[in-house]
Amino acid sequence: MSTTTHLLDFLEEPIPGVGTYDDFHTIDWVREKCKDRERHRKINAKKKESAWEFTKSLYDAWSGWLVVTLTGLASGALAGLIDIAADWLNDIKEGVCLNAMWFNHEQCCWGSNETTFAERDKCPQWKSWAGLILGQEEGPGSYIMNYFMYIYWALSFAFLAVLLVKVFAPYACGSGIPEIKTILSGFIIRGYLGKWTLLIKTVTLVLAVASGLSLGKEGPLVHVACCCGNIFSYLFPKYSKNEAKKREVLSAASAAGVSVAFGAPIGGVLFSLEEVSYYFPLKTLWRSFFAALVAAFVLRSINPFGNSRLVLFYVEYHTPWYLFELIPFILLGVRKSTRFGKYPILEVIFVAAITAVVAFPNPYTRQNTSELIKELFTDCGPLESSQLCQYRSQMNGSKAFVDASPNKPAGPGVYAAIWQLCLALIFKIIMTIFTFGLKVPAGLFIPSMAIGAIAGRIVGIAVEQLAYYHHDWLVFREWCEVGTDCITPGLYAMVGAAACLGGVTRMTVSLVVIVFELTGGLEYIVPLMAAVMTSKWVGDAFGREGIYESHIRLNGYPFLDAKEEFTHTTLAREVMRPRRSDPPLAVLTQDDLTVEELQGIINETSYNGFPVIVSKESQRLVGFALRRDITIAIENARRKQEGILLTSRVYFTQHAPTLPADSPRPLKLRSILDMSPFTVTDHTPMEIVVDIFRKLGLRQCLVTHNGRLLGIITKKDILRHMAQMANQDPDNIMFN
């Protein structure tokens, strides 16, 4: 830690506090990057002075890799912990392991010698609650007992989760991705990525997942990873003292989060690039990749599920004519739009109760959602004992003799499964819509994928049976020879899952890569891509925003979307302030204000900064001074410098103006003056202005006409203007 403080010595600004930001303000990317280069130059210049300085420069150069490594390690470990804990808590709802409380159902039965492979779920050590309390495992009484205990535990977990979130860390609710997008775009929300949020989010995520609510842990894992990234960046002054550099770490952390959520490192990097990041230099791409890999491998060595998690499941791919069937279930681009209730705790308990009551009787809603998805993706092989695979040829003959031969007529198990799947589909759709708005950590990835997978599997089985009974139809004749397996319902489930997730989030490349990495087959990329593309187009027809963008807009975060094109023909002078009816622009002149006048201007207005001009007559622009910096500088001067009075002259020029002999000592404020403010002419089309704001990450831009200052455009003005052009309420943009 002594290194940290040493490094800071020469980084100190002449006036402490200048160059920092208030909460809910937007950072100035250009200034931050300049600050970083300055720091870098200082270290480089010093490094030849001594071995110690050289070591410090090495430490500085490596700190980027160190911080992403630490972030990757921590994200992987936390994800493993969450997986194990959620799995255990989830099984607690159904029963308990007698000889070892801390074993989940599967681990409990591993040690048992009395189980066969077919009945690997049943062993004497694992007692259901009915078995434990009533002493009997079968019968209606036990069923009701188990049902009751299931609801009891689900409600307890949900209550605990919402209580913890409400009391300790309100920022821990939701998926966190919209807020992370906003933070990465340069907004400051203090505490959103802090240690309390991390702790509470981790704990409540376990509880929320175990409660059986229709939510996933994938989005919140991104938030958890970003918290890790933020916390570790405090160890390195390069990142903790620079908001722009810190965001590079956060980009890498979000890649690590997706990487551990799905076991998809490349998908994680592309997700970070496509979905959440704002400023993504190539160096960050490389580091994100590294963080994602480290995280994936840590999770893999923790091995929370006892299988190599990097590839979830392989599907055999046979049929190339997915395209026709895709259209119906792509329409499932479910959009969340309402939220009910002002009573978060009651709301959560209510939703959790309904979920538990309805979920228990149906095996497809009772089980873990990721297990459900896995089962739906799985093709029916000879070893598969799932109800979904009870085709009729399996019914006669012993189980060991079952052949994997394809295109069988469906047996009663399949029909029962289809009904249960249909009910599960309706249930999941309704519950997911209500769940994604609750004040608990709640991800949308897995529920969306489950909905798509259920729909896909139903369609897949339907097409398969159609092909069996009507193999003389033209469409089937060409691909399906009699006796060969031409339809793979599991593939339909996979494609459906991708399509649904694509409809909700509008992810494209990253989604395809994630699902590809989840399932591990390059061959399926084409149907996946077709599905994701179609679902994006269908979704875009209903509205261009993905769920995260909608969320950002609903919350009124000042987020300037890089994807959304500005297509209007307005000019800068129509957007700039002051408008025609407004009072004139509040400006400072470079050398004829007194401290009192300056303080007057600052107190009368609420602007974040003021242009400095040569004189009121010429209106020629000199620079820009931030409100916060002026206030700090004046306070600092009055505290430290003798002779600074209210009547002291303030000047921004290089040399003090000539003053009468008896006047008090003047105050030089040149050091806080930004002498290279961005300017555009009043004729500049707004599309160019928006482009400049996005690409350079500006906070404000001054507008001139023939060299004379006319007005100012801030990021908020642009967002208001864009909302106005899209017929939305411009006052919804709250912060900045």
Added chain:
Amino acid sequence: MSTTTHLLDFLEEPIPGVGTYDDFHTIDWVREKCKDRERHRKINAKKKESAWEFTKSLYDAWSGWLVVTLTGLASGALAGLIDIAADWLNDIKEGVCLNAMWFNHEQCCWGSNETTFAERDKCPQWKSWAGLILGQEEGPGSYIMNYFMYIYWALSFAFLAVLLVKVFAPYACGSGIPEIKTILSGFIIRGYLGKWTLLIKTVTLVLAVASGLSLGKEGPLVHVACCCGNIFSYLFPKYSKNEAKKREVLSAASAAGVSVAFGAPIGGVLFSLEEVSYYFPLKTLWRSFFAALVAAFVLRSINPFGNSRLVLFYVEYHTPWYLFELIPFILLGVRKSTRFGKYPILEVIFVAAITAVVAFPNPYTRQNTSELIKELFTDCGPLESSQLCQYRSQMNGSKAFVDASPNKPAGPGVYAAIWQLCLALIFKIIMTIFTFGLKVPAGLFIPSMAIGAIAGRIVGIAVEQLAYYHHDWLVFREWCEVGTDCITPGLYAMVGAAACLGGVTRMTVSLVVIVFELTGGLEYIVPLMAAVMTSKWVGDAFGREGIYESHIRLNGYPFLDAKEEFTHTTLAREVMRPRRSDPPLAVLTQDDLTVEELQGIINETSYNGFPVIVSKESQRLVGFALRRDITIAIENARRKQEGILLTSRVYFTQHAPTLPADSPRPLKLRSILDMSPFTVTDHTPMEIVVDIFRKLGLRQCLVTHNGRLLGIITKKDILRHMAQMANQDPDNIMFN
């Protein structure tokens, strides 16, 4: 095609020719993007007028997808064609198929029933040249005959290739990637991506590969794909009329090129993003992905090698301690620095002759380089008949009885193979250095990978034998139990190939993903990444530039690298022109020049554009006018408008200045005036200026001080300044 001309009707500028570019000039990204948005708005406004306009707007909206689909299809097809033709020509060097001339060696023997699996290379239909001419296949005479014919064909192919390139399309030589990078950054090189280049490059690439020169087809395939993209973009006015939009197509095309070169669609997209593209919006990412997939699947259905090419080879991965061994062969970051000879044809023949003479006797240099790489990557299984797998346990006992059991002592075959590999390594290193500079299409990927793979395999076998004979050493004891296979020489080859390629090109993420897609195993990403990372660091220690950047610098292209950080503290006023010793800046005043004076200013100077100011006294900036536009506008006016004389007043203001009654009709040039030129203040640090140039793709930027025009900074000034700061010759930047 009628649609095309119709669409053009309303796109015509008021003055024809305004808004186009000369050869070897840089485009103005901002202007191009504004033009595109304008076009888009016009189409949108018109689309409700009639069904025809609506169809046109649909065509326009879909043209992006159409053009990338066509590009993908064409690239895939051409790559298949090149593969087949090169394979056939390559075999021609050794012999000919008697019953079907157009079959290569492998295809020739497919039909034969007389071959066993072990001797699948030998069949009576395939005659070596000795067999055909001398009538005997064995013996020293035949060997010399075959040797001679091999050299004869190699020289013929090389001669034909260099002749075709020299006579018909000089742009077809080399890999093309440096030039494509420069073009994508906004430079115009007419004909570089034209149909002649495409045709000649395709033909000569086949010849060059078949000639046995140490070059690969991967880089040139990117050039071929970009030619396809450029040619197809002419079908769509949206792309053909807009240089910025055209570059989006080219980015997608380069992804398709890498995709077919390696069968790696995701790697292709990342290559395009990381290595070649300059402006890469998310829309382009998605389309690149699509183009890459289409291309990969076309190639796959052509199936030029008779196997599913999407995954080249799977390697079983056992050992995690690659890191120690990596360091030696990462040093192989071979850097090309010299080129000899001003006689391209002689040079090519000379190199081809040496290559052929030396390559023939050694089986590892005679065979196709990609086959060599495949053999080196391959692990020794029971079916492997390669010399590299002749371990001693295989020597006793029949071939069918060979077990795949590991860590055997090397047999004589392996020792012989190692010597041949060492010779091949030296040969490949020398020949590759000389080959990459010849005036034939020449890629660097495959030769670099081959060098790395040979070195890697040698190291791998050495470590394996070390582990066998010294399995009690500390390092081996932990991982290598006796009797288990702990060292996989094939993996070493793979890691070596990636490391070497990484050292040469400085690719990072894309390289890892390409090799991952080539070999198809997520497990190998970590050793790959470690290797690529180390090789990049080692390479960066010798110099930060990859081979493409060096090539760009050697050729003096005006390329502003987005990866290279500008770390100096200079200010805009130190870089801007005019310097202190220069004559004052050539400016135009807004309303008091005559046509004659204006022409005088244009003729006296060679600047590409001129700032327009209010008056010489105030120096307040009004806008910027391009030389080319002024010339065209004056010519156009003198041709069309009556009464425009040399004494006519030229004005850029909204209203004509008040003139004496007898003066000739004034000429209004406001339409060619850019009223929103980019300006920075003279105090702006150059790091910000460079950032603005990169991110917005500017050509020039005006410098002001307190609202007064001081000077101008062009892209060329920045490149010169950067060269100066890096102690390079600033006059090397030739164009712009």
